[in-house]
Amino acid sequence: MTNASRNPAYRRYTGRMIPLSLAYVGAVGLASWLIPDGAAANVATVAIALVPGLAALGWIWAMARFLVELDDEYLRMLEIRKFLIATGFALAITNVWGLLELFTTVPALSVFFVWPLWCVGLAVGQLVNWRQTGVAGCA
Amino acid sequence: MKNRLKLLRAERGWSQGDLAAQLGISRQSVNAIETGKYDPSLPLAFRIADLFGARIEDIFLRDAQQQEA
Numbered sequence: 001m002t003n004a005s006r007n008p009a010y011r012r013y014t015g016r017m018i019p020l021s022l023a024y025v026g027a028v029g030l031a032s033w034l035i036p037d038g039a040a041a042n043v044a045t046v047a048i049a050l051v052p053g054l055a056a057l058g059w060i061w062a063m064a065r066f067l068v069e070l071d072d073e074y075l076r077m078l079e080i081r082k083f084l085i086a087t088g089f090a091l092a093i094t095n096v097w098g099l100l101e102l103f104t105t106v107p108a109l110s111v112f113f114v115w116p117l118w119c120v121g122l123a124v125g126q127l128v129n130w131r132q133t134g135v136a137g138c139a
Numbered sequence: 140m141k142n143r144l145k146l147l148r149a150e151r152g153w154s155q156g157d158l159a160a161q162l163g164i165s166r167q168s169v170n171a172i173e174t175g176k177y178d179p180s181l182p183l184a185f186r187i188a189d190l191f192g193a194r195i196e197d198i199f200l201r202d203a204q205q206q207e208a
Contacts (some may be wrong), residue, residue: 007165025140071163072164072165072168073164073179073180073181073183074164074165074168074171074172074177075165075167075168077177131174133171133177135167135171
């Protein structure tokens with residue numbers, strides 16, 4: 001094992017994330033097709049809307065397994081630092097925006113956007129890793 | 140933390156990739172340790188020491204040793 005991107009844990013991670021992402025996109029597309037805009041919350045609509053959530057839970061599971069299976073301690077440190085930066089990034093934006101919502105008339109930010117914000121934070125973390133160490137991480 | 144890893148590796152004519160392969164870690168990890176950007180855990184430090192047939196303190200220098208060097 002001499003290259004971060006050839007790490008077996010990273011290959012397994014990618015092999016899990018790709019089908020989960022395809023399942024997520026498919027489930028969101030199906031839910032959008034089945035549920036009309038402004039539909040009431042009932043057992044059927046809630047059940048259909050929750051299906052993409054299963055794929056999102058799968059993402060979290062895949063990321064947790066990645067950290068557990070990554071046996072290179074330096075790369076694991078970089079990945080964990082990336083996750084922490086992403087968490088701080090998402091929390092900072094949502095908290096500050098929440099205060100703006102509380103005291104002003106800015107539009108409400110849907111909680112749906114917390115996850116995409118966290119993913120943007122991952123990219124920020126990757127950039128920080130690269131600037132500080134010359135290695136962005138595995139993923 | 141400063142260390143003599145690069146010197147020991149060069150004495151054996153190993154590349155960073157060679158050393159990484161023998162330790163079962165990435166080349167990036169070897170580079171980070173050699174340049175002092177990352178201090179290895181105790182188990183990894185023992186593996187490095189065992190590979191070179193040396194003691195950990197012969198490879199990794201304490202702060203006082205760094206000042207003397």
